[in-house]
Amino acid sequence: MNEHAHMNCDELLGSLSAYIDGDLSPELCQELEKHLAGCDNCRVVLNTTKRTIDLVQTPLEKPDLPDDVRERLFKRLNLDRYLTQKPG
Amino acid sequence: MDKTMPDDISLEALIAGDRAEFARLVDMYSGSIYRLGLRMLGSPQDAEDVLQNTFINVLTHIQNFEGRSSLATWLYRIAANEALMLIRKKKPEVNLEDVEGGDEDEDLKPTQFVDWSGLPEDELLSGEGKSILDAAIQTLPESLRIVFLLRDVEGLSIRETAEALHLTETNVKTRLLRARMALREGLSTYYGERFIREE
Numbered sequence: 001m002n003e004h005a006h007m008n009c010d011e012l013l014g015s016l017s018a019y020i021d022g023d024l025s026p027e028l029c030q031e032l033e034k035h036l037a038g039c040d041n042c043r044v045v046l047n048t049t050k051r052t053i054d055l056v057q058t059p060l061e062k063p064d065l066p067d068d069v070r071e072r073l074f075k076r077l078n079l080d081r082y083l084t085q086k087p088g
Numbered sequence: 089m090d091k092t093m094p095d096d097i098s099l100e101a102l103i104a105g106d107r108a109e110f111a112r113l114v115d116m117y118s119g120s121i122y123r124l125g126l127r128m129l130g131s132p133q134d135a136e137d138v139l140q141n142t143f144i145n146v147l148t149h150i151q152n153f154e155g156r157s158s159l160a161t162w163l164y165r166i167a168a169n170e171a172l173m174l175i176r177k178k179k180p181e182v183n184l185e186d187v188e189g190g191d192e193d194e195d196l197k198p199t200q201f202v203d204w205s206g207l208p209e210d211e212l213l214s215g216e217g218k219s220i221l222d223a224a225i226q227t228l229p230e231s232l233r234i235v236f237l238l239r240d241v242e243g244l245s246i247r248e249t250a251e252a253l254h255l256t257e258t259n260v261k262t263r264l265l266r267a268r269m270a271l272r273e274g275l276s277t278y279y280g281e282r283f284i285r286e287e
Contacts, residue, residue, distance in 0.1 A: 013265075017261060017264055017268060018261070044201045044202070048202075049269070050205070051204070051212075052268065052275055053240050055212055055213060055221055056241050057240065057241065057243070058213060061222075065122050069122060069139070070118065072136065073114065073139055074114070077140075082111035
């Protein structure tokens with residue numbers, strides 16, 4: 001089985017998400033890493049894609065619910081008496 | 089059965105009408121659902137509608153929750169439905185279904201190869217950097233954006249995202265790759281231009 005022995009940039013791109021998520025088979029991982037070792041552009045694409053995903057997972061990108069929105073929600077759901085319990 | 093429960097929420101208590109338990113569930117997920125609505129609709133008022141309608145639906149239908157998916161996935165499914173329904177109503181021209189086919193794979197191809205991944209986080213997420221990231225997310229087509237938000241922002245698995253959106257896992261993976269590539273390209277264009285300016 002060596003049909004992936006010469007993975008090209010397009011094939012790498014198709015497997016990039018799965019590689020980042022750890023969902024790629026060990027064999028494909030190896031082929032992908034072999035390609036990465038010799039391809040600067042694909043390494044940049046991998047690094048910047050991973051960084052993009054890291055950034056959107058930071059707390060700054062996940063702000064808390066505004067207090068007034070929470071208050072209106074609780075009132076709408078007739079949960080007024082639980083408003084004083086702070087989430088967390 | 090614990091697997092179906094987020095943290096220590098009791099499904100039995102929810103079904104029995106325990107208000108305190110419902111309030112805990114609301115607090116646990118309202119931030120995520122509001123963010124999802126805000127990023128799908130782009131307006132705080134619409135996001136609030138999505139949020140309120142989601143929990144009203146949860147309250148109405150919790151008796152029918154069969155536990156085939158986790159409670160969290162079920163919540164996100166309701167929230168995603170609410171958001172998509174509102175988009176259909178407000179922006180009927182938006183295509184929420186089809187992202188495959190044609191020569192669109194050309195769109196996937198990276199054209200920017202600046203390695204900005206080593207920039208410190210406070211720089212990437214301060215002021216202009218954060219605006220660029222948020223704007224890039226907002227420019228994703230809705231059909232890709234919702235997949236990206238559930239999977240990469242809220243942290244659902246591929247399978248959970250597929251269940252929440254009634255998509256196949258293959259379709260989720262395709263949309264996720266396209267979304268990630270489009271975002272990366274957008275950020276790389278910005279940082280590429282910035283590096284040139286600074287040289």
